[in-house]
Amino acid sequence: MDKSGRQVELMDPKLSRKRFLDTLMGAGGLGVISVIAYPLLKFVNPPARSSESSEWVDAGPAEEIQTGGFKTIMHASGIPLVLVRRSEDEFIALEKKCPHLGCMVELEQGEMFCPCHGAKFTLDGTRITGPSPRDLKRYKVEVRPDGHVFVGKEVG
Amino acid sequence: MYHPKPGEVGTGPKFWPNHIFSELASAVCLLGLIVFLAGFFPHGLQEPADPFVTPEHVKPEWYFLALYQILKLVPRTFMGIQDFNKPATLIFAGVFFLALMALPWIDRSSPKIQHPLQRLPIVSIFFIGLLMFIGLSYWGAVSK
Amino acid sequence: MMDDVPHENKGFFEERIGIISSLKAEGADIIPAHATRWPTYFLGGTALLTFVIQVITGILLMFYYKPTVDEAYASIQFIMTEVEFGWFVRSVHHWCANLFVIIMMVHMCRVFLTGSYKRPRELHWVSGVFLLIMGLGFGFTGYLLPWDQIAYWATTVGTEMTNSVPPPAFGEFLLHFFRGGENVSGDTLTRFYALHVMVLPIITALLVVMHLVMVRTTGISNPVEK
Numbered sequence: 001m002d003k004s005g006r007q008v009e010l011m012d013p014k015l016s017r018k019r020f021l022d023t024l025m026g027a028g029g030l031g032v033i034s035v036i037a038y039p040l041l042k043f044v045n046p047p048a049r050s051s052e053s054s055e056w057v058d059a060g061p062a063e064e065i066q067t068g069g070f071k072t073i074m075h076a077s078g079i080p081l082v083l084v085r086r087s088e089d090e091f092i093a094l095e096k097k098c099p100h101l102g103c104m105v106e107l108e109q110g111e112m113f114c115p116c117h118g119a120k121f122t123l124d125g126t127r128i129t130g131p132s133p134r135d136l137k138r139y140k141v142e143v144r145p146d147g148h149v150f151v152g153k154e155v156g
Numbered sequence: 157m158y159h160p161k162p163g164e165v166g167t168g169p170k171f172w173p174n175h176i177f178s179e180l181a182s183a184v185c186l187l188g189l190i191v192f193l194a195g196f197f198p199h200g201l202q203e204p205a206d207p208f209v210t211p212e213h214v215k216p217e218w219y220f221l222a223l224y225q226i227l228k229l230v231p232r233t234f235m236g237i238q239d240f241n242k243p244a245t246l247i248f249a250g251v252f253f254l255a256l257m258a259l260p261w262i263d264r265s266s267p268k269i270q271h272p273l274q275r276l277p278i279v280s281i282f283f284i285g286l287l288m289f290i291g292l293s294y295w296g297a298v299s300k
Numbered sequence: 301m302m303d304d305v306p307h308e309n310k311g312f313f314e315e316r317i318g319i320i321s322s323l324k325a326e327g328a329d330i331i332p333a334h335a336t337r338w339p340t341y342f343l344g345g346t347a348l349l350t351f352v353i354q355v356i357t358g359i360l361l362m363f364y365y366k367p368t369v370d371e372a373y374a375s376i377q378f379i380m381t382e383v384e385f386g387w388f389v390r391s392v393h394h395w396c397a398n399l400f401v402i403i404m405m406v407h408m409c410r411v412f413l414t415g416s417y418k419r420p421r422e423l424h425w426v427s428g429v430f431l432l433i434m435g436l437g438f439g440f441t442g443y444l445l446p447w448d449q450i451a452y453w454a455t456t457v458g459t460e461m462t463n464s465v466p467p468p469a470f471g472e473f474l475l476h477f478f479r480g481g482e483n484v485s486g487d488t489l490t491r492f493y494a495l496h497v498m499v500l501p502i503i504t505a506l507l508v509v510m511h512l513v514m515v516r517t518t519g520i521s522n523p524v525e526k
Contacts, residue, residue: 178342182342183346183349186346190395190399194392194395201373201376201377201446202448202449203449211450211453214456214457215450216443216458217440217443220436246461257425257429259417260421265418270416
């Protein structure tokens with residue numbers, strides 16, 4: 001009696017219809033939610049700003065920097081760089097950001113020194129000591145006919 | 157507290173899950189409608205703001221159109237009062253919302269009388285007000 | 301049948317938070333048969349959903365929007381052209397804002413017709429009117445934010461109106477309060493932005509909570525069949 005009673009309940013057409021409708025609604029709801037969630041996730045992913053795509057940044061006239069001197073400039077990507085004039089025609093642009101944890105390195109006694117954890121680099125960016133996993137990034141430099149120094153994309 | 161009517165306890169639909177379920181069904185429909193509207197009728201952008209040039213026919217959002225039209229209809233000078241139209245429109249809006257809030261105290265008829273056909277006087281005032289709102293909004297939308 | 305689930309089988313969260321149990325609590329539990337027969341009884345819930353969507357899309361738009369004279373228009377253009385689905389999120393915010401007001405109006409019509417504002421539900425109605433006013437305030441302040449021609453001039457006309465609120469000194473105070481100066485400027489933009497993204501949402505959320513708690517306290521009204 002108990003068994004047959006349960007069987008009747010299971011086969012109750014009203015119940016199975018309700019279950020079918022529940023599943024249908026759940027699937028529909030999931031569908032709508034994913035249709036909405038996908039664009040929202042895409043939305044929060046920042047697109048490239050148009051200024052970032054411009055390759056060369058004007059760092060000002062070359063004569064502003066004496067030989068052995070340096071200048072800090074902002075790259076188009078928003079990362080500060082150090083522009084060092086090593087000789088009359090040799091300019092080097094290094095990322096000011098230490099590859100270890102992102103602190104700003106300073107030019108001290110002919111070396112790039114990171115105040116956070118003491119990493120040191122040569123003026124061409126090569127790692128000397130300290131916790132940095134890599135050399136400093138270098139950027140392309142060219143002196144244009146109008147005498148201005150331009151800094152371009154990352155080297156390599 | 158809510159007092160169920162005799163014989164209703166345990167027999168009526170339940171807040172959970174019945175009511176929640178119908179809320180969910182309506183939510184799915186609403187989401188679908190919003191995706192449809194936003195997808196097929198994306199919202200645009202006009203020319204950037206120019207403080208030196210006023211465009212023709214500056215219109216507010218649709219729900220302010222009735223008020224916008226009332227502002228146009230009220231005479232500028234009334235019984236010798238200069239600049240009558242603007243304060244009159246604002247006072248009208250203020251009185252309207254105060255009266256709307258006061259509705260439960262304006263209509264002190266028994267809480268048991270709920271069916272709209274048993275409350276014809278106030279229901280007809282409501283419908284006249286609603287039709288006036290719709291009419292004024294439409295007028296505001298098409299007026300130059 | 302769900303009520304018969306033994307206590308220990310509630311599940312970890314339900315045993316500790318008990319939202320579903322409180323929804324199933326006695327008294328306010330039963331809703332009138334009308335509520336399932338008349339499809340208008342879930343308008344309150346859908347109005348709440350539009351508010352939630354506005355909060356989500358509003359926060360997303362704030363990721364890119366910049367409330368300054370120089371950048372507001374350009375940041376909206378950036379959202380519309382550069383950000384993936386930016387046009388979609390902004391359009392959802394726009395349409396949902398309109399639906400928020402429409403649904404609240406239809407909800408109020410239903411409450412009026414079924415006489416559901418009567419004792420003991422007077423404050424449900426009053427908080428609902430305040431919510432409608434909040435919706436209008438959202439529309440008024442949000443209209444300016446794109447800083448395009450219609451935004452600038454509709455706000456100029458709208459705030460000019462406040463100047464004529466009597467007495468004159470109060471009117472002038474209101475004008476300066478909304479404009480942050482004599483004219484619609486960047487100071488107006490930051491004020492409207494603060495009202496639109498902080499002041500109005502907080503007040504609205506509090507009103508929504510009050511409204512829902514009151515509905516749970518008294519239950520949904522049960523119109524007598526004629």
